[in-house]
Amino acid sequence: MSACLPPNFAWPQTSQQFGGLSIAVPQPSPGQMLQLVEHLYSSASNLQQIPIATIVAAIDRAAQQWLAPDYPPRLQLLDQLPQINGYSPAMLNEVLDRMLADWRAPQIWQRLNEQFGDPLLLDGWRPMVIGESRVFGPRLTWHICAGNVPGVAIQSLIDGLLVKSPSLVKVARGEPLWAAAFATSLIQQLPALAESIAVLWWSGGDQALEAPILANTEAIIANASDAAIAAVRQRSPAHIRWLDYGSRYSLAYVSQTMLAAPNLAEIASKLAYDGVMLEQQGCVSPQAIVVEAPTAEQLSQFGLALNQALADLSQRYPASSSILAATRRSADDYEWQALSGQPIQLLSQPDQPWLVVVDQREALPTVAGRLIKLVPVADLAELAQRLKPLHQHLQSVTLVCSAAQRHELAEALAAIGVLRICQAGQQAFPQAAWHHDGRDPLRSLVRWVDLERSANPHV
Structure with a gap:
């Protein structure tokens, strides 16, 4: 599966070569991309109403499905991916299992507790020293994903969902398959997510296609080369929040x-x-x-x-x-x-x-x-x-x-x-709660809103 799009988005497709595999991929026009990002952006209000516990449970169920050795999408991925990235099926099996273990509920809750203290800040107002506070994720996050390691795009998507941010995921030529397949499984577990997720491939650097994304996105998570990150940064409005993971x-x-x-x-x-x-x-x-x-x-x-x-x-x-x-x-x-x-x-x-x-x-x-x-x-x-x-x-x-x-x-x-x-x-395989490149990935995405306690409760 090369793409996962919200309902009612059907685009012409073209055949692209990924390693030794030919895959049909959507070919949107700039106008169609604008419609997609506006749709994702408008879905933020509904996504923010889904309890974080419901989102975590859906991710956990999807990961559990993918951990089954006989799960048909997993078998298909293990057949196709070695033709693209050169990993052996035995190594892919281990990589999949190790990454999927981080997307189970206990590990996700560990991350949320580590980074927010009280994960219910994602659902509503919670008591704090200042009075009450809550956090909001970006109304749209664009994920630019490298293809050197399977699952990078999925981890990025999960980070977006854990702060209730609609996500547009640009997968890499080196790994164009798993993110769309996993997103489809996730939507099957929680259909309400269908309006807030888009996963597809296009040739990076297409300025006409990427201009509507940059005009509407509030955050960018980039797992890419330093040169690719610098090229997008040059075109980015100043207000966009960046989490870039370059060459290490x-x-x-x-x-x-x-x-x-x-x-x-x-x-x-x-x-x-x-x-x-x-x-x-x-x-x-x-x-x-x-x-x-x-x-x-x-x-x-x-x-x-x-x-x-x-x-x-x-x-x-x-x-x-x-x-x-x-x-x-x-x-x-x-x-x-x-x-x-x-x-x-x-x-x-x-x-x-x-x-x-x-x-x-x-x-x-x-x-x-x-x-x-x-x-x-x-x-x-x-x-x-x-x-x-x-x-x-x-x-x-x-x-x-x-x-x-x-x-x-x-x-x-x-x-x-x-x-x-x-x-x-x-x-x-870093631990699920690690500080990726020295940062808290989830806290870096959100904005905090404080409702201050009144000094005079009668006013």
Whole structure:
């Protein structure tokens, strides 16, 4: 399913190629887009009347449907999506299950309580120190979604619904299917949402098509490249509220004390899982494993453990042809650099469907394919110096250290600019209530209204 539109919206369709799959997509004119955004905007008053508990329950039921292995839309998605984004069905199964778990009722209520204290502020006036207060979501939110990780568009849509904001979701070429299919399931659970949700794809940057959106939207949630975000910002009216999630850089840090840990094989297995999951395409994907003050022997032992872990993971999550090709290109590139005298050491065989390398150069560039890059540093101070040019783009760091070191090293990483510090094996899937890119996503969308208590109750 390529689109989900409110009732009575039927547009001409055209065939578009997404990876290896041809899909029919709606092709609205600027005038039709204007009608759609005006319709969504006008639905805000009705959406605001739906109790938040009713919305949460509907999301929970839809997620429960999608968790069933034999749910027909899920089976169709698992058949189609590998042809577009190169993820294996086994990996997609895990990604779907991990993301769907965050959309169950207990996790959603945890988020609402974390960010609002009293979620009933979304339904009406609630007692506060000042008197009474309540919150309102935007009358229309435009979601611009990246396609590097499945489910990003759905999470964005859910965030909009949790603040009772009608949503126009622009899905990405790299993942055009799941959001529309999930929205359809959600509307089946709560038909009242049908007037307030639109999910479709169009070619980004179409200024004529996007002008009516920018003229009517009150908020934009953008999961996209820095360049794409900047291009839309240039055209945006000043009053629009922005939540932009641009390019981010993540890594792992292994302290020196852990290189002699008796459970090094287990640590390597979890770090390899973080690197393989999402095929290095997520903002939370580790672009390097930084190793503190290793000896040559310790690097070799660590490399052996990582290779064994990657061999196991390759059986569990077979790499697609596109991932294999990217890995092969990275291996060829590193072999040539090593031959030319660069401080690079290959710790895996060139014919394997993964690559483990030691890269001692100053830069920490991004990686492609199933590549684990080990970067030795003397200490965290050296890492801070290396990461200085990237401090505005840092996101997640897996911290592998002793319990005694954890707070000290976490404090140092936070000072560098890191926004999330997690355990090995958890990097690909942040907790539901995390502060995405250092912010409260739901609180950032709403406006507060205060009804002040009168100083003189008789006036």
